[in-house]
Amino acid sequence: MAPPVLICGSMAFDTIAVFEGRFKEHIMADRIQSLSVSFLVPSMRKEYGGCSGNIAYNLNLLGGHPVPVATVGEDAGEYLERLTELGIDVSRVKVVPGTFTAQCFITTDLDDSQIAAFHPGAMSFSASNDLSDVKAAWGIVAPDAKEGMFAHAERLHQRGIPFIFDLGQAMPLFDGADLERMLGLAQVLTVNDYEAGVVEQRTGRSVAEIATRLQAVVVTRGAEGATLLTEGKTIQIEPVRAAQVVDPTGCGDAQRGGLLYGLTSGWSWEDSCRLGNVMGAIKIASRGPQNHAPSRAEIDAVLHATYGIRLPA
Numbered sequence: 221m222a223p224p225v226l227i228c229g230s231m232a233f234d235t236i237a238v239f240e241g242r243f244k245e246h247i248m249a250d251r252i253q254s255l256s257v258s259f260l261v262p263s264m265r266k267e268y269g270g271c272s273g274n275i276a277y278n279l280n281l282l283g284g285h286p287v288p289v290a291t292v293g294e295d296a297g298e299y300l301e302r303l304t305e306l307g308i309d310v311s312r313v314k315v316v317p318g319t320f321t322a323q324c325f326i327t328t329d330l331d332d333s334q335i336a337a338f339h340p341g342a343m344s345f346s347a348s349n350d351l352s353d354v355k356a357a358w359g360i361v362a363p364d365a366k367e368g369m370f371a372h373a374e375r376l377h378q379r380g381i382p383f384i385f386d387l388g389q390a391m392p393l394f395d396g397a398d399l400e401r402m403l404g405l406a407q408v409l410t411v412n413d414y415e416a417g418v419v420e421q422r423t424g425r426s427v428a429e430i431a432t433r434l435q436a437v438v439v440t441r442g443a444e445g446a447t448l449l450t451e452g453k454t455i456q457i458e459p460v461r462a463a464q465v466v467d468p469t470g471c472g473d474a475q476r477g478g479l480l481y482g483l484t485s486g487w488s489w490e491d492s493c494r495l496g497n498v499m500g501a502i503k504i505a506s507r508g509p510q511n512h513a514p515s516r517a518e519i520d521a522v523l524h525a526t527y528g529i530r531l532p533a
Contacts, residue, residue: 290312
């Protein structure tokens with residue numbers, strides 16, 4: 221059986237509604253101080269999301285052993301049932317009484333402009349999810365409530381469990397001192413190219429310098445692949461051509477799932493990043509963060525065709 225991986229982060233519902241018009245035609249700039257608008261949204265869908273749920277979903281597709289660590293509300297029954305049916309261990313997902321699961325309500329128009337509202341709900345209590353007795357090969361601290369991210373990082377560090385710090389959507393919460401504190405606990409930093417620039421600006425250090433104190437830094441670059449910095453080397457990881465580009469939501473989480481599978485399988489950093497690229501390319505061809513469902517054979521075929529390597533039997 222694959223070794224357990226602790227996936228610390230948010231679990232959420234995303235409700236996406238489509239306004240079949242354009243916001244700019246209904247929002248009057250000279251009346252913005254007394255804005256009161258309503259949009260008819262004939263189509264709407266509800267997605268399972270959150271970084272912990274998304275990463276766990278992708279690692280599970282590969283045959284890994286994800287253990288999501290998250291706090292959810294009393295409305296999370298259907299989400300937990302789904303994960304359980306997929307064979308994902310939800311024993312570390314804590315239900316907080318009297319709360320809703322974190323939820324994002326997004327209305328998008330024909331220009332792909334978005335109006336969103338986010339309710340953190342149970343996510344605000346993520347620091348209360350105790351990890352004092354856990355055992356795992358690896359962990360990841362993905363976007364969550366800031367207090368929870370630090371709590372998970374400290375607990376993983378205390379237990380000697382190596383982990384990835386995934387800044388992602390939590391970027392606005394972390395100033396330079398916060399980033400330095402987290403980097404002092406983590407073994408790996410994963411960021412996209414924009415986030416890498418923000419980290420450099422806030423810490424006053426280049427990612428190359430940051431990498432000298434970590435096992436690795438991985439900078440994802442979308443259709444341009446990724447950059448791996450490890451052991452004093454900078455390695456460009458060539459991209460995977462996506463079958464089609466439908467929706468980037470959750471691509472970073474898919475990449476993290478592939479990276480973690482490679483690491484727990486004893487792969488090199490380079491090959492682990494390659495698998496991460498494969499998972500991101502597969503996800504982007506599907507709408508929503510957890511609606512792609514390739515078989516391991518299909519993932520293996522893309523991995524082999526692009527990089528000439530195979531998943532373990």
